[in-house]
Amino acid sequence: MTAGGRWVGAPVPRKEDEALVTGRARFIDDMEPVPGIRHAALLRSPHAHAEILSIDVSRAAAHPGVYGVLTGADIAAATRPIPSAVRVPIDYYPMAAGKVRYAGEPVALVAAEDRYVAEDALELIEVEYRPLPPVIDLKAAMNDASPLLHEAVGSNVAHHRTFRYGDPDKAFEEADRVVRLDWTFPRYSSTPVETYGAVAQFEPAPDRYTIWSNFQGPFILHALMCGALEVPGNRLRLITAPQSGGSFGIKQGIFPYLVLLAAASRLLGMPLKWIEDRLEHLVGSSSASNREDAVEAAFRDDGTLTGLRFFNTVDVGAYIRAPEPASVYRMHSASNGAYGVGNISVENRLVTTNRLPIGLNRGYGGPQFFFALERAMEAGARALGLDIAEIRRRNFIPKDAFPYRAPAGSLYDAGDYEAGLDKALDLADYASLRAERGRAREEGRLFGIGLATAVEPSGSNMAYVTLAQTPEERARAGGRSGGLGTCTISIDPSGSVTVKTVSTPAGQGHATVAAQIVADALGLTPDDIEVVTEVDTLTSAWSLASGNYANRFASVVIGAIGDAARRVADKVRAIAAEDLEVAMEDIELADGAARIVGVPEKSLPFRRVAAKTHWHPAGLPEGMAPGVFETAIVSPPELGPPDDRDRVASAVTFGFICDLAAVEIDPGTGKVDVRKYVSVHDVGNVLNPLIVEGQIVGGFAHGVGGALLEEMVYDADGNPLSGTLADYLCVTAPEMPRLIIGHVDTPSPHTALGSKGMGDGCSMLAPVAIANAVADALGREDIDPPLTLNKVWDLVADGGGAG
Amino acid sequence: MKPAPFEYCRADTLDEALDLMAEFGSDAAVLAGGMSLGPMLNMRLARPAAIVDVNPVDDLSGIRLVDDALETGALCRQADALDSALVRDEVPLLSQALPFVGHFQTRNRGTLGGSVCHADPSAEIPLALATLGGDVILRQRGRTRAVAANSFFGGIFTTVREPDELVTALRWPRSKPWTGYAFDEIAQRHGDFAIGAAAAVATVAPDGNLAALSLGLGGIEDRPVLAGLAGFVGVPATARTASEAAALAAERADPMEDPRASAAYRHQLVRVLGARVLERAFERAGARQC
Amino acid sequence: MLRIEPGARHRVAVTVNGRRYSGFAEARTLLSDFLRHELKLFGTHVGCEHGVCGACTVTIDGRAVRSCLHFAVQADGAEIGTVEGLARDGVLTPLQEAFRRRHALQCGFCTPGILVSATQFLETNPDPTEDEVREMLSGHICRCTGYEGIVRAILDVAGNAP
Numbered sequence A: 001m002t003a004g005g006r007w008v009g010a011p012v013p014r015k016e017d018e019a020l021v022t023g024r025a026r027f028i029d030d031m032e033p034v035p036g037i038r039h040a041a042l043l044r045s046p047h048a049h050a051e052i053l054s055i056d057v058s059r060a061a062a063h064p065g066v067y068g069v070l071t072g073a074d075i076a077a078a079t080r081p082i083p084s085a086v087r088v089p090i091d092y093y094p095m096a097a098g099k100v101r102y103a104g105e106p107v108a109l110v111a112a113e114d115r116y117v118a119e120d121a122l123e124l125i126e127v128e129y130r131p132l133p134p135v136i137d138l139k140a141a142m143n144d145a146s147p148l149l150h151e152a153v154g155s156n157v158a159h160h161r162t163f164r165y166g167d168p169d170k171a172f173e174e175a176d177r178v179v180r181l182d183w184t185f186p187r188y189s190s191t192p193v194e195t196y197g198a199v200a201q202f203e204p205a206p207d208r209y210t211i212w213s214n215f216q217g218p219f220i221l222h223a224l225m226c227g228a229l230e231v232p233g234n235r236l237r238l239i240t241a242p243q244s245g246g247s248f249g250i251k252q253g254i255f256p257y258l259v260l261l262a263a264a265s266r267l268l269g270m271p272l273k274w275i276e277d278r279l280e281h282l283v284g285s286s287s288a289s290n291r292e293d294a295v296e297a298a299f300r301d302d303g304t305l306t307g308l309r310f311f312n313t314v315d316v317g318a319y320i321r322a323p324e325p326a327s328v329y330r331m332h333s334a335s336n337g338a339y340g341v342g343n344i345s346v347e348n349r350l351v352t353t354n355r356l357p358i359g360l361n362r363g364y365g366g367p368q369f370f371f372a373l374e375r376a377m378e379a380g381a382r383a384l385g386l387d388i389a390e391i392r393r394r395n396f397i398p399k400d401a402f403p404y405r406a407p408a409g410s411l412y413d414a415g416d417y418e419a420g421l422d423k424a425l426d427l428a429d430y431a432s433l434r435a436e437r438g439r440a441r442e443e444g445r446l447f448g449i450g451l452a453t454a455v456e457p458s459g460s461n462m463a464y465v466t467l468a469q470t471p472e473e474r475a476r477a478g479g480r481s482g483g484l485g486t487c488t489i490s491i492d493p494s495g496s497v498t499v500k501t502v503s504t505p506a507g508q509g510h511a512t513v514a515a516q517i518v519a520d521a522l523g524l525t526p527d528d529i530e531v532v533t534e535v536d537t538l539t540s541a542w543s544l545a546s547g548n549y550a551n552r553f554a555s556v557v558i559g560a561i562g563d564a565a566r567r568v569a570d571k572v573r574a575i576a577a578e579d580l581e582v583a584m585e586d587i588e589l590a591d592g593a594a595r596i597v598g599v600p601e602k603s604l605p606f607r608r609v610a611a612k613t614h615w616h617p618a619g620l621p622e623g624m625a626p627g628v629f630e631t632a633i634v635s636p637p638e639l640g641p642p643d644d645r646d647r648v649a650s651a652v653t654f655g656f657i658c659d660l661a662a663v664e665i666d667p668g669t670g671k672v673d674v675r676k677y678v679s680v681h682d683v684g685n686v687l688n689p690l691i692v693e694g695q696i697v698g699g700f701a702h703g704v705g706g707a708l709l710e711e712m713v714y715d716a717d718g719n720p721l722s723g724t725l726a727d728y729l730c731v732t733a734p735e736m737p738r739l740i741i742g743h744v745d746t747p748s749p750h751t752a753l754g755s756k757g758m759g760d761g762c763s764m765l766a767p768v769a770i771a772n773a774v775a776d777a778l779g780r781e782d783i784d785p786p787l788t789l790n791k792v793w794d795l796v797a798d799g800g801g802a803g
Numbered sequence B: 001m002k003p004a005p006f007e008y009c010r011a012d013t014l015d016e017a018l019d020l021m022a023e024f025g026s027d028a029a030v031l032a033g034g035m036s037l038g039p040m041l042n043m044r045l046a047r048p049a050a051i052v053d054v055n056p057v058d059d060l061s062g063i064r065l066v067d068d069a070l071e072t073g074a075l076c077r078q079a080d081a082l083d084s085a086l087v088r089d090e091v092p093l094l095s096q097a098l099p100f101v102g103h104f105q106t107r108n109r110g111t112l113g114g115s116v117c118h119a120d121p122s123a124e125i126p127l128a129l130a131t132l133g134g135d136v137i138l139r140q141r142g143r144t145r146a147v148a149a150n151s152f153f154g155g156i157f158t159t160v161r162e163p164d165e166l167v168t169a170l171r172w173p174r175s176k177p178w179t180g181y182a183f184d185e186i187a188q189r190h191g192d193f194a195i196g197a198a199a200a201v202a203t204v205a206p207d208g209n210l211a212a213l214s215l216g217l218g219g220i221e222d223r224p225v226l227a228g229l230a231g232f233v234g235v236p237a238t239a240r241t242a243s244e245a246a247a248l249a250a251e252r253a254d255p256m257e258d259p260r261a262s263a264a265y266r267h268q269l270v271r272v273l274g275a276r277v278l279e280r281a282f283e284r285a286g287a288r289q290c
Numbered sequence C: 001m002l003r004i005e006p007g008a009r010h011r012v013a014v015t016v017n018g019r020r021y022s023g024f025a026e027a028r029t030l031l032s033d034f035l036r037h038e039l040k041l042f043g044t045h046v047g048c049e050h051g052v053c054g055a056c057t058v059t060i061d062g063r064a065v066r067s068c069l070h071f072a073v074q075a076d077g078a079e080i081g082t083v084e085g086l087a088r089d090g091v092l093t094p095l096q097e098a099f100r101r102r103h104a105l106q107c108g109f110c111t112p113g114i115l116v117s118a119t120q121f122l123e124t125n126p127d128p129t130e131d132e133v134r135e136m137l138s139g140h141i142c143r144c145t146g147y148e149g150i151v152r153a154i155l156d157v158a159g160n161a162p
Helices: A017-021 A058-062 A072-078 A115-122 A168-173 A220-229 A255-268 A278-284 A366-384 A388-395 A417-428 A430-442 A464-468 A471-477 A510-522 A553-580 A606-615 A689-708 A762-778 A789-797 B014-027 B037-042 B078-083 B085-090 B092-100 B112-118 B124-132 B239-252 B263-289 C031-038 C094-101 C111-124 C130-137 C148-158
Strands: A038-044 A050-056 A066-071 A106-112 A126-131 A157-165 A177-185 A197-203 A208-213 A236-240 A272-275 A290-299 A305-317 A344-352 A446-460 A485-491 A497-500 A529-532 A587-590 A593-596 A599-605 A628-634 A651-665 A672-682 A740-743 B007-010 B028-031 B050-053 B063-066 B069-073 B135-140 B143-148 B153-155 B166-173 B179-186 B196-204 B210-218 B225-227 C002-004 C010-016 C019-025 C057-060 C063-066 C079-081
Touching: A017 C094, A017 C111, A038 A115, A038 A255, A038 A278, A050 A106, A058 A066, A058 A115, A066 A072, A066 A115, A066 A255, A072 A106, A072 A255, A106 A115, A106 A255, A157 A464, A168 A290, A168 A305, A168 A344, A177 A366, A197 A255, A208 A255, A220 A236, A220 A255, A255 A272, A290 A366, A305 A366, A366 A388, A366 A446, A366 A762, A388 A417, A388 A446, A417 A430, A417 A446, A417 A651, A417 A672, A417 A740, A430 A446, A430 A651, A446 A553, A446 A762, A485 A553, A485 A606, A497 A510, A497 A553, A510 A529, A510 A553, A553 A587, A553 A593, A553 A599, A553 A606, A553 A628, A553 A651, A593 A606, A599 A606, A651 A762, A672 A689, A672 A762, A689 A740, A689 A762, A689 C148, A762 A789, A789 B263, B014 B028, B014 B050, B014 B135, B014 B166, B028 B037, B063 B085, B069 B085, B069 B112, B078 B092, B078 B112, B085 B092, B092 B124, B092 B179, B092 B196, B112 B124, B112 B166, B124 B166, B124 B179, B124 B196, B124 B210, B124 B225, B179 B263, B196 B263, B210 B239, B210 B263, B225 B239, B239 B263, C019 C031, C031 C057, C057 C111, C063 C111, C094 C111, C094 C148, C111 C130, C111 C148, C130 C148
Parallel strands: A038 A272, A208 A236, A305 A344, A497 A529, A672 A740, B007 B050, B028 B050, C010 C079
Antiparallel strands: A038 A106, A050 A126, A066 A106, A157 A344, A177 A290, A197 A208, A197 A272, A290 A305, A446 A651, A485 A497, A485 A628, A587 A593, A593 A599, A651 A672, B007 C002, B063 B069, B069 B166, B135 B143, B135 B166, B179 B196, B196 B210, B210 B225, C010 C019, C057 C063, C057 C079
């Protein structure tokens, strides 16, 4: 279903594109916002775990073209540690001081006339390390005998909480059948093609910082940066670049580097630019978590899912970097997925290891969570002799149950999951696929079918991360709730319209969709409207939820755009009504004019009416304020605080996804050939079908990568083995299976236009859908992605075979 | 990620290039297409005192017939070889191997000679040359020599090239009658260096029996290797022979182990790819008799 | 013969998109850096600097190559083509138009390299199959689009769209 309106819902080509296809668009490395910039390069630890005995920077500092060298000790002396929601004594500084905890951790910074010289000087820094035993194996890290990353914590388990909803123990006691699965989920990253980049400038009297970067938010991290730099918020000005070259969550993880560069700019007395290179990115930016998870699912013989137990063991890497531990809590309050199960327990362990700290990555916690739930559903179907579609159908939340309060607190807004499943089966021609599987098996071929379903949370409640704290700790800390979206619409004296979305997109077409919404509200065309999407914390209307993550644009930001547009429209209509001597209700804005409904020849040009607010304040309706500069700030009312039983509405909208994968495995080489892949989405009302489809296919590519190719591998000593793009295997065009997309869209009652956020999409489901199909093909349940050639062949050679 | 400083030396003639090689010896790196040297310089894994850029040297390019061989200049771009009708007709194995080499954009610049000099054990061009029994032509001041490809490679990124020697050309035996050629590889993604690659040359007599066969393996050991399959001469060129020969090659192979693949998996690839390329070569040899 | 000592700055003159430019480069200066930071032609992007991602692709004497694996001093006298040279007089090329129509870009960071590659590819192979297009694209990494729109856009221009 498309949202109503002349522009909203239409496949409007993007406003952003012309600058991007002609090379005119500006990214952070194109910017020289202040004179006198020097270029920073970072020396990084070659060891996963080591004590820094000494650092001698004298030769580097004396190198021609070098303006200064700083070590971790210098930064630690000039900043405060960056906190997280987990209250443990982990001092996280952006540069190692005293001890390095992952290979790639920064240990020194050089500022030089250019990057070449800066890198020359890095080679002149002499660091003496005393290697310590690396902590790499996640299970061994939890052992009491394990070496510790953070001695003051007393354990590598930095966070441990257990949650219970309903009566899971009873459900398991009374179950006809219980399935349990254990697996390893790999660490991978969406590796945007543009790396991190920033320019930081310190100015004294009073001390203040300005940082230009491709940071994506969430701007709640601004507060943490202020804390680390010990300045009030109005003296840390963050400005985002006009364009960002992809993010997928990863560019959240730049924020410690912003602290580092800000502090270095102050200590060295010069503006600094740092552009992360690809090698740095692959060892030192951010990634999703690798996990050692298990799930138990209780079923009745008829396939009814009666209980779930999740055992999540998350490798957070060397530090708990905010907003972690959010990755394990984002899906928490939707732990029932698309199903009506009421008895759920969740045990979360976050473990520090000598790997890169984790952070946001597309699907944030979703790929890991749905791997558990949807592998369990499929294993349950096989154990019970039920069809994989039928077992889901029997457990779906029925369409008349919405809005639906999930056991852990999420409020699902709208859905028709059974229709979504049926659509997927229809698009896949499920009956034929099953027949094909039957024939293939008779011929001894390895053919399998897998399904997966998901709810897609969008527009995060900033309070969900406080589930990491006990209700008592939360009470002591004071209340938290909400997730603000903001938008400013202004009209200049010429009568033209500018929209500021403060949404830091990285390719999601926010400018286009905002222009569509405002064009409809004001009777203009998208081409008439200029949209500014970047953030400037000194001049934008922003809040701590600002940024581009958790699918928040179509679930939250559009609410603010709509509100602001409505206010502007009302003002213009009120002026026109008085000038045309009718009631405001009789004025419509259309075709660039304010006109009387039903009498289109009685009209005034929009520009002229709007400009009047500047040119002729005395001629405005009585009591009306001059000018047009409308800022709307919204926080969806559904997003309340967590209650004392750890229930919270974690997101505004919950889309639905149903994926079906059919694979054939070459027993000779272990190659998994995705023969068919169908994905059906409920994104609510579609705002722009071009962009929706682009997001779905893009998410699919990340999911396929996670399923088949991508992994950040570390050896037993903690050396990263995926340090180049020849070793970290991003999906390329020949590897992409064809994707068949379908829609069963139910409008959301929680959003202004009935839309739901939808950017995670198949990134959450392709890993499990493909794993389910491989499990079906091989007739075994021990499936750990990524399903690379050698790994799958090992499973085949180990006797796997449908039987 | 920027190269360390070096002296840039541009040779405009072959003599200039040889003079520079004599001057710098092992302190110089020869810059041809730069597809392998470039990344190593940028990552500072290679730190030559001097770069000898031989790209302007006309004598190093071209594709020509010389006696019973096709000679490709060391600077012959992979894209040009791929487009060449002469290569297609005279060295079909190379034509079949080239689409697996890197990508459109890297083949535009990457050279045949550069790939051979770089000696990555899983590279396709060295494998094709070794399987065909071709030669590498090397020049230094006052001396030219031809080294059989099978003795040219000394291990991973290692060859018998002397520090002051320049690879000037590759000599590819021309295709023979009654002979079929086939190349295939397995990589995790298209264009990646192969986990395993196989190249086959088979000559089938009119009676349908094998008159000669050669199976080359890439990515399996530390250099391209030829499986010893002389025992199959005189045997019927059938699918069964192909898989038996591949099984024997696998048995004799001593594969590497690395994070991408175990030795057992590489053994398997020899069986699968070996049988596949031998069978195709048999078929093509048969087709060339008609 | 030309020899440039380490650290010496050498004048490099090139033609970019039909216009003559000159600037200074060290022996080790990458062509990608020279174009961006010396000539201030920021349309060419840098994504990996080891020849994998393809974002920095430009044409040198008519062929699409990685500018991060090329030294600026090697390009002295060369004809270079970058994304800025595709549209003429503000008119997008059919391929650029097709990219827009097919939503073949999202963040657009990889797009300049892909456009340059695809433009030269279509000159050499005006009527490619989808497999050939995908093979050509394997020399580029795009993390946003899943490549689908890009393949469609190129096939549109080749007149082969389904």
